[in-house]
Amino acid sequence: MNAPFAARMDAMKPSSIRELLKMTERPEVISFAGGLPAPGLFPIDDIRVAAERVFAESGARAFQYGVTEGVSTLRELIVAEMASRQVACSAHDVLITTGSQQGLDLLGKIFLDPGDVILTETPTYLAAIQAFQCFQARFLPVATDDQGIIPDAVDELAASDKLRFLYVIPNFQNPTGRTLSLERRKKLVDIAQRRNFVIIEDDPYSRLRYRGEHLPPIKSFDDSGCVVYLSTLSKTVAPGFRTGWVVASAAIRDKLVIAKQAADLHTSSFDQLVLERYLRDFDNRQHVDKVCAAYGERYAVMDEALRQHMSDGYSWTHPEGGMFLWVSGPQTLDASSILGQAIENGVAFVPGADFFPGGGGRNNMRLNFSNADPESIRSGISRLAAICAAVQ
């Protein structure tokens, strides 16, 4: 049997993060490679009580088919969460998705024809590249600095008549940890409205701020429906439930619902009801405070260890939240080429090149600090620095 695959599959390669995660399952490897929340902090006892209440009170409904839009009481809690993020919306505007990742897939489906153009930060989230590659989009990476994506650079590239959307992660970006400034958030909305394109605002991390003040989402400046906002319960509760959400204008939401119905009918009824019950009956804000405190400490330990061990010629970002920081080495560094050696020496990271849809970025590394305890972080950074020093 010689199955001919669709043209889109030519562009879709197995993710190197995924292959890496396999290699780093060995317990002796300290992994800064994954994007895993700290499992020791999951609010399992509270989730267990929430699940017991669903069994006792929801009955068969928790196990039956449900509507594609998602459980209405969960969507109402999302509306309240959005209000606390300074976005006014109604339950009708909210679509529950099978993780934020599904939101990306569905947005690709409803917006992208082959050859359509999308703008992204440089670098950008690997799994978003994968989701949009599946629809044979053409990526135009936009220049980015410490304040995030540069609006003038967006405006210049937005002249393409094949442009469909700008994809941006405004808070503690994956992979760099950078945050888009308030002023730029407003400017992006102005440009999108003037140029008539959609902004996909992917915001999984905003609640994980351990320093500084929360910034309002790009969506909060949108009065024309040009911003589609994505978030998730993966980082504030637990990722294993695969439950995220999209907030979009009616026209876009209706198309997303049709696409989701064809994709998986709906997200797990049981998971949605357990999460709804957990959010309703327990203090998730307090839980997130605990997570932020832990991640802030881990970031500080990693920053301190990098200062202590890394040679001259290396710099890194100083995120105020989230799970990642971004190390840039000398231009001569090829991070991919030292990864094998790093893993042999018991430490793993993701080479930066994977996050550049247009190529380049080989002298960078993404380091995750949420899923290792302080002692492991110190030890892992010391190992990593030794390898970096050896190749200089």
Added chain:
Amino acid sequence: MNAPFAARMDAMKPSSIRELLKMTERPEVISFAGGLPAPGLFPIDDIRVAAERVFAESGARAFQYGVTEGVSTLRELIVAEMASRQVACSAHDVLITTGSQQGLDLLGKIFLDPGDVILTETPTYLAAIQAFQCFQARFLPVATDDQGIIPDAVDELAASDKLRFLYVIPNFQNPTGRTLSLERRKKLVDIAQRRNFVIIEDDPYSRLRYRGEHLPPIKSFDDSGCVVYLSTLSKTVAPGFRTGWVVASAAIRDKLVIAKQAADLHTSSFDQLVLERYLRDFDNRQHVDKVCAAYGERYAVMDEALRQHMSDGYSWTHPEGGMFLWVSGPQTLDASSILGQAIENGVAFVPGADFFPGGGGRNNMRLNFSNADPESIRSGISRLAAICAAVQ
């Protein structure tokens, strides 16, 4: 904001089943429209114990990100289930999907370019039409009789060089309730191997046989990897978990894994572990026997009520399992046009035309018998027959 949508969205309309389900939420409507398993039969007590054991024994793993392929112990149980269905495979061949529906979406993704041809039964499953329409496939409906799809008709249409796959539901087909004969199963494999196309065998219902002998799946005759087999725990445990599986050859499976990673990373870890624990610790075979007994009784009641009430000129199928039967009225009947009146009179069904991707079929109705008790079935059929008689 005037968002331009992808070309594929032109073909994707909201499902009339879905709109119907909304109308039939009123408790006074007896609905034969949905495709819902009987919620009163869900093994909730056993699932509750399984969930308690997952909380007690799996810990944080149940809530963390997992591998795209699915939980390995669940995949091993699927291998045993496949063996009992006369298909030999290994855990490596099994991909856990977010319901069978996701299997259809992923198969569309990896196989279909715009204009590619797929063969389907006439009529065929509405949500499969939706899933494949999303990839702008061209449907060639194949002639079908009481024994299922006609192999000679497949062979004739298989000459198209744009043919990518044949989609077929061999057991208690949705919407007709028909079962593909053993001889035809073998013939389809011969044709697929000779003509070099893939058969997608969608088998959600085979365990729901209440009469007659189980037939081996098409996949059991496949020694070349040309058959991709899909099934689900939605009908044998509960659909709310959105957990199904695909068994495919290595080349196809690898592409499906890449596509799934981009679609939702993986299916809910928690749901997979609860289902794994339920299947391991409880007697699901005995549970399914109970479901079959109930559905067999409901089918018999519906068949008897149809005999008693329907006028001459109406005939219907006599499925040996599953959840649906198919009523054909006189050629003058337009089932869509009587639906509104039927709902006003407290009974709902799905008009047949929705299941014909090539048009036609207006004189048919799909009736679901799994989700109404015998008394409601008698009452609903009596109401339906009165409306049918009135329009003659």
